[in-house]
Amino acid sequence: MAKSPDAPILVFGAGGQLGQEVMAQGSARGLPVQGVKRAEADIGDAAAVTAAIESRKPRLILNAAAFTAVDKAESEPEAAHLANVVGIEILAKAAARFDVPLVHISTDYVFDGSKQGAYVESDPIKPLGVYGATKAEGEARLRAAAPKHIILRTAWVFGPYGANFLKTMLRLAGERDLLRVVADQRGCPTATADIAAAVFAIDQALDAPAADLWGTYHFAGADATTWHAFADAIVEAQTRWSGRRPKVEAITTQDYPTPAKRPQNSELNSGLFAATFGYRAAPLAERIAETLASLRTAA
Numbered sequence: 040m041a042k043s044p045d046a047p048i049l050v051f052g053a054g055g056q057l058g059q060e061v062m063a064q065g066s067a068r069g070l071p072v073q074g075v076k077r078a079e080a081d082i083g084d085a086a087a088v089t090a091a092i093e094s095r096k097p098r099l100i101l102n103a104a105a106f107t108a109v110d111k112a113e114s115e116p117e118a119a120h121l122a123n124v125v126g127i128e129i130l131a132k133a134a135a136r137f138d139v140p141l142v143h144i145s146t147d148y149v150f151d152g153s154k155q156g157a158y159v160e161s162d163p164i165k166p167l168g169v170y171g172a173t174k175a176e177g178e179a180r181l182r183a184a185a186p187k188h189i190i191l192r193t194a195w196v197f198g199p200y201g202a203n204f205l206k207t208m209l210r211l212a213g214e215r216d217l218l219r220v221v222a223d224q225r226g227c228p229t230a231t232a233d234i235a236a237a238v239f240a241i242d243q244a245l246d247a248p249a250a251d252l253w254g255t256y257h258f259a260g261a262d263a264t265t266w267h268a269f270a271d272a273i274v275e276a277q278t279r280w281s282g283r284r285p286k287v288e289a290i291t292t293q294d295y296p297t298p299a300k301r302p303q304n305s306e307l308n309s310g311l312f313a314a315t316f317g318y319r320a321a322p323l324a325e326r327i328a329e330t331l332a333s334l335r336t337a338a
């Protein structure tokens with residue numbers, strides 16, 4: 040497919056929390072970003088995927104579509120497999136056929152969380168649950184089908200759009216005087232604004248004629264923390280607007296049973312991404328404050 044400099048970045052899963060952020064940031068930067076939501080192109084539907092690519096002739100495809108309900112995946116493994124394995128394989132084959140680079144978002148939940156310290160790209164994967172297992176298999180299918188790919192493993196995503204942990208904590212803080220949150224799972228909360236910026240940094244880097252940057256990268260928030268400390272920081276920042284300060288109690292994973300097992304430590308080392316693409320995420324406190332401010336503006 041002939042590429043023009045005006046060719047768009049085509050986003051699958053444009054209706055999700057990351058998809059919406061990329062669309063908004065792309066427009067704000069004056070970039071030609073076009074999105075397709077699930078109703079227009081289900082990534083499990085090869086004909087719809089082909090039609091979306093053929094009609095838009097993109098220079099880059101971003102896959103932000105996925106089955107992301109971690110607990111629900113345990114009881115609905117087929118649905119998770121359909122989006123996270125079959126869907127990405129269909130998309131990868133179509134991207135390869137049209138010779139368009141594909142950026143795909145994966146997750147820290149491909150790791151089992153037993154490492155002391157931050158995970159690097161070469162660490163062995165060993166998912167604990169169905170969601171992580173389907174994402175891991177999706178990565179493998181993508182590698183096999185589309186040589187021109189970049190897999191970005193990110194983590195604990197939050198932002199103003201869609202559903203996420205930050206918004207759940209804000210809702211609970213509005214309803215309760217006590218929140219109980221696990222303090223023995225550690226990871227890197229990542230703002231959708233940073234992932235969008237990372238995708239645009241990739242787009243720019245791929246513009247260089249000799250760019251051979253294909254592969255898997257970790258890209259996550261600047262600060263590692265626990266769900267409990269993350270919740271506490273969110274509630275504290277929100278106090279400024281709400282005047283209320285519910286208590287956030289530290290509990291253990293055992294105190295908060297869930298259908299899916301989650302990694303104890305899924306801190307990601309984003310050094311390779313920064314060295315390759317020249318972008319690092321902003322400090323967590325800044326990203327929390329910005330997200331709360333944009334939620335206030337939207338309210």
Ligand SMILES: NC(=O)C1=CN([C@@H]2O[C@H](COP(=O)(O)OP(=O)(O)OC[C@H]3O[C@@H](n4cnc5c(N)ncnc54)[C@H](OP(=O)(O)O)[C@@H]3O)[C@@H](O)[C@H]2O)C=CC1
Pocket residue numbers: 051052053054055056057058076077080081082083102103104105106107121122126144145146147174193194195196197201202
């Ligand atoms: N959320 C997080 O904390 C993290 C997310 N990720 C990864 O980041 C990516 C983006 O996640 P996020 O934006 O948070 O997820 P969301 O659940 O907010 O968005 C996913 C979007 O994909 C759509 N979708 C689901 N199945 C299909 C399909 N078969 N075809 C087309 N669209 C589909 C959903 O539509 P509908 O709602 O109609 O089903 C939804 O709009 C995913 O790959 C996810 O695995 C990685 C680490 C952490």
Ligand SMILES: Cc1cn([C@H]2C[C@H](O)[C@@H](COP(=O)(O)OP(=O)(O)O[C@H]3O[C@@H](C)C(=O)[C@@H](O)[C@H]3O)O2)c(=O)[nH]c1=O
Pocket residue numbers: 107108109110146147148193194195196203204207211218219220221224266295297301
């Ligand atoms: C709502 C809530 C959750 N928790 C715990 C449950 C869990 O261990 C942890 C996080 O809860 P959540 O279910 O919101 O988050 P979870 O769905 O596990 O988030 C994951 O989503 C997928 C898509 C990813 O790829 C991961 O990177 C990660 O972000 O906090 C509490 O302890 N107290 C609470 O009140």
